[in-house]
Amino acid sequence: MTPRTLPITKPCFDEEDFDLVTRPLKSGWVVQGPFVAQFEQLFARFAGVRHAVASSNCTTALHLALLASGLCEGDEALVPSFTYVATANAVEYCGAKVRFCDIDLRTFTLEVTSLPSSLTERTRAILPVSLFGLPADLPGVQAICEHHGLFLLEDAACATGATINGVHCGNWGNGGAFSFHPRKAITTGEGGMFVTADDALAAKVRSLRDHGAGKSDLQRHAEKGGSLLPTFEMRGYNYRLTDIQGALGVGQMHKLERILAGRRRGAGFYLEALSELPFLLLPHVPTGYGHGYQSFVCLLTARPGELPTLSDLPALNIRRNKMMALLEEAGVSVRQGTHAVHTLDYYRRRYNLSDEDFPNSLLADRLSITLPLFHDFTAEDATYVAENLLAAWRATA
Numbered sequence: 001m002t003p004r005t006l007p008i009t010k011p012c013f014d015e016e017d018f019d020l021v022t023r024p025l026k027s028g029w030v031v032q033g034p035f036v037a038q039f040e041q042l043f044a045r046f047a048g049v050r051h052a053v054a055s056s057n058c059t060t061a062l063h064l065a066l067l068a069s070g071l072c073e074g075d076e077a078l079v080p081s082f083t084y085v086a087t088a089n090a091v092e093y094c095g096a097k098v099r100f101c102d103i104d105l106r107t108f109t110l111e112v113t114s115l116p117s118s119l120t121e122r123t124r125a126i127l128p129v130s131l132f133g134l135p136a137d138l139p140g141v142q143a144i145c146e147h148h149g150l151f152l153l154e155d156a157a158c159a160t161g162a163t164i165n166g167v168h169c170g171n172w173g174n175g176g177a178f179s180f181h182p183r184k185a186i187t188t189g190e191g192g193m194f195v196t197a198d199d200a201l202a203a204k205v206r207s208l209r210d211h212g213a214g215k216s217d218l219q220r221h222a223e224k225g226g227s228l229l230p231t232f233e234m235r236g237y238n239y240r241l242t243d244i245q246g247a248l249g250v251g252q253m254h255k256l257e258r259i260l261a262g263r264r265r266g267a268g269f270y271l272e273a274l275s276e277l278p279f280l281l282l283p284h285v286p287t288g289y290g291h292g293y294q295s296f297v298c299l300l301t302a303r304p305g306e307l308p309t310l311s312d313l314p315a316l317n318i319r320r321n322k323m324m325a326l327l328e329e330a331g332v333s334v335r336q337g338t339h340a341v342h343t344l345d346y347y348r349r350r351y352n353l354s355d356e357d358f359p360n361s362l363l364a365d366r367l368s369i370t371l372p373l374f375h376d377f378t379a380e381d382a383t384y385v386a387e388n389l390l391a392a393w394r395a396t397a
């Protein structure tokens with residue numbers, strides 16, 4: 001095995017991006033302006049949504065959407081217990097309480113059949129997370145939200161390129177929020193995008209991201225009498241994206257299809273190279289679902305083809321961690337999938353939770369391994385990872 005160095009992911013920037021980011025510097029318009037507007041239009045068209053509203057990151061997009069929904073103190077929102085901590089934090093920013101729900105271990109997304117038992121008379125919203133680029137069971141969550149009159153906000157941070165029957169994430173329920181952090185398929189450094197079909201909701205989020213201003217600077221400058229400052233109808237926030245980031249977003253949108261195709265090709269190389277490893281469960285993609293492969297996340301198991309259980313956990317978790325250290329030594333960057341948020345200090349204390357309250361999330365946290373994946377990942381890269389995974393498994397027996 002010739003040594004390789006494989007990062008967990010890497011951004012795809014080219015000459016067009018380098019040129020685009022200098023244009024706001026040359027024009028002097030550097031905050032939320034014409035490039036952000038263009039980025040929004042390109043993203044809306046790509047995702048097949050009516051409105052796209054850029055914000056400083058996905059966490060602030062989630063916050064704004066929940067504020068606009070009216071979520072406040074005394075309310076509760078359902079959040080999967082296996083997700084990035086931002087999903088739960090956005091709920092708490094509104095003064096509302098988080099109620100965690102467990103995941104399906106095969107898909108790492110909300111276990112929909114368990115949702116009804118988590119509803120209380122205070123439940124106002126559900127935030128399904130399309131984790132790692134695989135859509136959650138959004139039609140299933142939508143049916144529950146419609147039946148109970150709940151706000152459905154997709155945490156679509158990882159879901160650029162993720163579809164169900166050809167329909168892109170962000171099209172279920174009231175809206176969705178995407179991330180352009182460097183760990184995601186396309187990046188603007190920091191960056192987020194709220195999408196919705198609802199005119200009033202889009203207008204409210206637009207205003208809230210800009211201190212509650214009645215009109216944006218871009219609108220004001222486009223009209224006669226641009227010297228008149230806007231009125232402020234609500235207490236909002238400064239969650240604007242810069243136009244430098246907007247310009248980069250435009251460049252990233254131009255090559256999005258190529259980046260996604262490269263990631264899907266890379267995932268295909270993995271599915272082939274890893275198919276013979278009996279200790280690894282590979283990403284499961286339900287029929288009709290289009291995986292965006294923001295991350296390629298596998299699960300360690302004690303029995304070939306079977307899901308791990310809590311009794312496997314202590315020994316298998318130690319082995320997973322040793323394997324990850326060996327892979328890092330071999331130049332293969334690895335991470336656990338994401339967090340069991342209910343086990344994080346703040347949330348455990350705040351809601352008096354114990355690790356086993358959400359067993360599938362605990363298993364996913366302790367036994368998942370994210371493997372390197374990026375737009376120009378090769379078959380040889382996949383073979384190198386497979387060989388090192390096998391070597392690490394044997395070395396830790």
Ligand SMILES: *Cc1c(COP(=O)(O)O)cnc(C)c1O
Nearest residue numbers: 057058059084086157179180181
């Ligand atoms: C990355 C991520 C976020 C946060 O996105 P930012 O743009 O970094 O704020 C939220 N939820 C999930 C599931 C994520 O993966």
